[in-house]
Amino acid sequence: MPTLPVLMLTQLIEPTVVSELIADSAPGFGYLLKDRVLDTETFLERIEVVGAGGTAIDPAVIDAHAGVIGLKGSLTPREAEVIRLVTSGRSNAGIASQLVISRRTVDAHLQAIFITLDIAAASDxxxxxxxxxxxxDDFGSFRE
Known part of the structure; x- marks a missing residue:
């Protein structure tokens, strides 16, 4: 059922599985470490994000395979922080709150990220x- 979102709740970081989730055509995907899902409200929010077609990857997974924030040379360190928070399932408001910046600044960072990563605007x-x-995918570290 390739049109269904996929959320994995696991105990281990498995690069092959993460890589498959990223490469898959599922409309939404997530990979969460069950020992780090301690807050029910946050967990339910991440389920909603994935169900709506978004992503929710535990930051520990990103850190384990991508290294230090900002390693991706084409993004600024702040843009890398923003995309990392997007990856973990945070909304623009959540990103703004965590980074202590305005939603408008988050929007500007996202637009810069879309341009840098050559993401064309399409309504679908x-x-x-x-x-x-x-x-x-550009990090390449998920395909060791």
């Missing part, structure tokens, strides 16, 4: 999901 596509997939 979720630019955030496409950007996350391209960013993770």
């Amino acid at each position: 596509d979720n630019a955030r999901v496409l950007a996350v997939r391209r960013w993770l």
Whole structure:
């Protein structure tokens, strides 16, 4: 059922599975570590994000395979922080709150990310999901 979103709740970081989720054509995907899902409200929010076609990848997964934020040379360190938070399933408001910046600044960072990663604006596509997939794929570290 390739049109269904996929959310994996697991105990281990498995690069092959993460890579398959990223490469898959599922409309939404997530990979969460069950020992880090401690807050029910946050967990339910991540389920909603994935169900709506977004992404929710535990930051520990990104850190384990992508290294230090900002390693991706084409993004600024702040843009890398923003895309990392998008990857973990945060909304623009959540990103703004965590980084102590305005939503408008988050929007500006996302637009810069879309341009840098060559994500064209199309009404049928979720630019955030496409950007996350391209960013993770460009790292290449998931395909060791």
